[in-house]
Amino acid sequence: MKLGRFEQQGRIFHGAVEGDQVAELEGSIFDRYRATSKKHALSTLKTLVPCVPANFYCAGLNYAAHIEWANKRAGLNRKPPEKADIGYRSPNALIATGESIVIPADSPGPVQFEGELVAVIGKKARNLSEQDALSCVLGYTLGNDLSERSWQKQDRTLWRAKNCDTFKPMGPFIATGLDPMKLTVGIRVNGATATEYDTGKMLFSAQHYIAQITRYMTLYPGDVLWLGTDNATEPDLKDGDTVEIYQQDIGVLTNPVRRARA
Amino acid sequence: MKLGRFEQQGRIFHGAVEGDQVAELEGSIFDRYRATSKKHALSTLKTLVPCVPANFYCAGLNYAAHIEWANKRAGLNRKPPEKADIGYRSPNALIATGESIVIPADSPGPVQFEGELVAVIGKKARNLSEQDALSCVLGYTLGNDLSERSWQKQDRTLWRAKNCDTFKPMGPFIATGLDPMKLTVGIRVNGATATEYDTGKMLFSAQHYIAQITRYMTLYPGDVLWLGTDNATEPDLKDGDTVEIYQQDIGVLTNPVRRARA
Numbered sequence A, B: 001m002k003l004g005r006f007e008q009q010g011r012i013f014h015g016a017v018e019g020d021q022v023a024e025l026e027g028s029i030f031d032r033y034r035a036t037s038k039k040h041a042l043s044t045l046k047t048l049v050p051c052v053p054a055n056f057y058c059a060g061l062n063y064a065a066h067i068e069w070a071n072k073r074a075g076l077n078r079k080p081p082e083k084a085d086i087g088y089r090s091p092n093a094l095i096a097t098g099e100s101i102v103i104p105a106d107s108p109g110p111v112q113f114e115g116e117l118v119a120v121i122g123k124k125a126r127n128l129s130e131q132d133a134l135s136c137v138l139g140y141t142l143g144n145d146l147s148e149r150s151w152q153k154q155d156r157t158l159w160r161a162k163n164c165d166t167f168k169p170m171g172p173f174i175a176t177g178l179d180p181m182k183l184t185v186g187i188r189v190n191g192a193t194a195t196e197y198d199t200g201k202m203l204f205s206a207q208h209y210i211a212q213i214t215r216y217m218t219l220y221p222g223d224v225l226w227l228g229t230d231n232a233t234e235p236d237l238k239d240g241d242t243v244e245i246y247q248q249d250i251g252v253l254t255n256p257v258r259r260a261r262a
Helices: A066-073 A149-154 A159-163 A204-218 B065-073 B149-154 B158-162 B206-216
Strands: A001-009 A011-018 A021-028 A031-039 A046-048 A056-059 A084-087 A101-103 A115-121 A136-142 A169-175 A184-189 A194-198 A224-226 A240-249 A250-257 B001-006 B011-018 B021-027 B033-041 B046-048 B056-059 B086-088 B099-101 B116-119 B139-145 B168-176 B183-189 B192-198 B225-226 B242-247 B251-259
Touching: A011 A031, A046 A169, A056 A204, A084 A204, A084 B158, A115 A184, A115 A204, A115 A240, A136 A224, A136 A240, A149 A159, A159 B086, A159 B206, A169 A250, A169 B242, A184 B086, A204 A224, A204 B158, A224 B099, B001 B021, B011 B033, B046 B168, B056 B206, B086 B206, B116 B183, B116 B206, B139 B225, B139 B242, B139 B251, B149 B158, B168 B251, B206 B225
Parallel strands: A056 A224, A101 A250, B056 B225, B099 B251
Antiparallel strands: A001 A011, A001 A046, A001 A169, A011 A021, A021 A031, A056 A084, A115 A136, A115 A224, A136 A169, A184 A194, A184 A240, A240 A250, B001 B011, B001 B046, B001 B168, B011 B021, B021 B033, B056 B086, B116 B139, B116 B225, B139 B168, B183 B192, B183 B242, B242 B251
8 A cells, every 4th residue: 555645835744655646545644544535636735744753763874885986086985884783864854755855055965865764663673673573564664864074074064964944855655565675676867777676685683673763762653764775876966957766666756856046 | 930741630721830739731831832821839839941952052161261161071172163153953752840850770871960041042043143142032941961071072962961861950940031141050969059141151142153154055943952061060969969050940851860780
């Protein structure tokens, strides 16, 4: 099943997506819900970010080929992480499919995509074993962890490198019933495939991350865990581009790119 | 004025605190509100975290004497930051005054307090000048940026060093009308003053941080900016301690400390 969040004339609701139709849901996708008899053509609705997380976790450096590429590109020698330490992003930066990524006027660049699988938490969870870890996941969506590489290198933290307004496209929908370790995620820029990778190559699995997080933290419904990206993240993005993150069950997260005028 | 968030028999509301009385408010403290005729004795209410931020910003290394002390203690040579780069904390870790800080069973320690002034955003803001920066602030509260020093040193990120459940006490109230650069913040452990410092010694002012953040990010009502701590953060905290962060206009943020059993 594919779940989404939609707006129609100022009213916000969740819906189940079936092809080009959306069945409106009653209740919360994080609690109980049921389909109503109201159906909408998907094209008549504005698709919103599928959830707004209270806690926004991310796995860094979670694929070997991406680390190798990043080292080569930046002249660094970062080793694969020894542990599943997690990072944070911030909801201010979230945008939905169709909305514009805005590169700040003073960005030295390059700005690059990072296409990621995202686990959406469905149930409050603490102290889960790896074996039970996925029991708290409602489903999976896609994220684009936009990264300003100059600021990533210069700054003491990742604040403006990763969290500028519009730098965290997420969506389009949450797909349930997937095995997060057996998916292919792809990225297209202006219609041309930039890269595809298999989530089975994660250095630390979704299960391992969730088990580790819940040793110390309570996961809440709507929290998200972005699971990292593989391979090179080129070509660099520029004004007028369109970037798409895709996975066959979840759909396509599409965002135009523009540069702010100074 | 002092604004707080309270619970009474499962009902949550904001109130204006006057001495030991709370005048119940109607509406949102982040929009329009007015006092109602309902008054409560403060002692009959549970005081909650005064707001739950969507975006949780923090200034790191924002006082010279704290950096010097931390270098000496850890044998490091960190210089004062050259820029107001900001970090992130996560709402899972928030607790209110009166609630217990729980040190994880596997913490090698030490766990230390960091008593901080916290700016609470009241209005949506983008591209503020330093001169106008405080116009978006509703008021100020206090935070205790609990830190597990072994994990802070060992891990690639600050996730469990700073964001374990219960590691971010915040409150008790939001005081309006303060000058954030002219306050004295103090910390007591088991009733004895550990340290006091003047916020005028910030390396980068509240105004500067807010102006910098809003160059790249939209601040939203309820967002918080923790402004760093000064001086040594000792004594180390242990099971059975009580730690208090205080400032005369805001009040006292009091939390008992316990260690989880393995």
